Each structure stands twice: as C-alpha cells, then as structure tokens.
Amino acid sequence: MDALTNMPSLPPLATLATLQPGELPPAPTPDGAGGFGDMFRQALLRVDAAQHEAARQAEAVETGASDDIVGAMLASQEASLSFSMLIQVRNKVMAAFDDLMKTNV
Template structure:
C-alpha cells in the first residue's frame, strides 16, 4: 500500500516538474515503469495488503470481543485503517474504469 502511495506521489512530482510533455520523456518513463513492475503488480500488492489489514483488524476486534485484549482503541484504529484502505482502493478502481471508458469512447 505504501509502495502504491509512493508511486502515485512520484508520478505527481514528476508530472509537475516537466509540464510540457515530450514523446521521448513519456516513452522513457513508460519503459522505466515496465522495467520495475507493471500496474497489475501494484494492484495485486495493494489487494494483498488491504486483505491483510482487514484480517488483522478482524482478529484484533475478535480479541477484544472475547476478552483476551483490552486494546479497544487499537482495534478501532485498525478497523478504520482497513476501511480507509479499502475505500482508497475502490476509488482507484473507479478512476481506472472511468479512464478505460474514456479510451473506449475515443474515435479510432
């Protein structure tokens, strides 16, 4: 999840630094991104991280419910963290779907 956030931040900073894009700069950044990893890999890693957060939050809530732990605040924070992570992933998915719809609507 942090890798995905760092990736988005680096794209934002790189985009603001070189405002008029050249074909060579865009091509070089695409080639470099493919050499590191693909967008699918980032999404897969994000899904696994969010799933792990949700399972950890559920386990902490179960410990509080069963009386094995009295860390209610920690359990609630873990639950909110998992909820916000899932909401962010949903928004990223919505943006990707909207971008794909825009591409499909473009004339050939």
C-alpha cells in the same frame, strides 16, 4: 490494442487464496517490469491483510484476550479507509478505460 495484450495478468484467485493473512507477494523489480497489475495486486493483498488484522484485533477484544479497544478501532478504521481508497482507484481506472474506449481514432 497491442498494449492491452502485453499487460501482465493477475494470478488466479486460487493462488491468492493460498497466501496467509499479512503475507505479500514478492515486490516488483525496480526496473518497473512488474507493471500496474502487480502494483494493484499488492495493494489488494495489503488491504486484505489490514482487514484480517482488524478482524483479529476486534475478536481479541470481544473474547477478552486483549483490552486494546482503541487499537482495534484504529485498525478497523484503517482497513475501512484502505478499502475505500482501493475502490476509488478501481473506479478511476475503469472510468479512464471507458473514456479511452470511447475515443475516436
């Protein structure tokens, strides 16, 4: 249980909400001090930025500000795949945690 108490925690949602779309937190240090939490947080913010960009491009096509429908569709698919991949990673981590908790010591 000591390893769980030493894990870095994610910032509050209010802190994440202040970031502008596409803005990422500072990269973790190269020595790996950031940990899995920081890496997952950055992935979450990148997926969020991709979804915002896809929505912006779709809105530009809908309002006539842009005629790049292919680019909007590609951005939408990329955001969708990024979100699906993030959910799969989360599911794998949760399954591994559940397996770990079921392990007899």
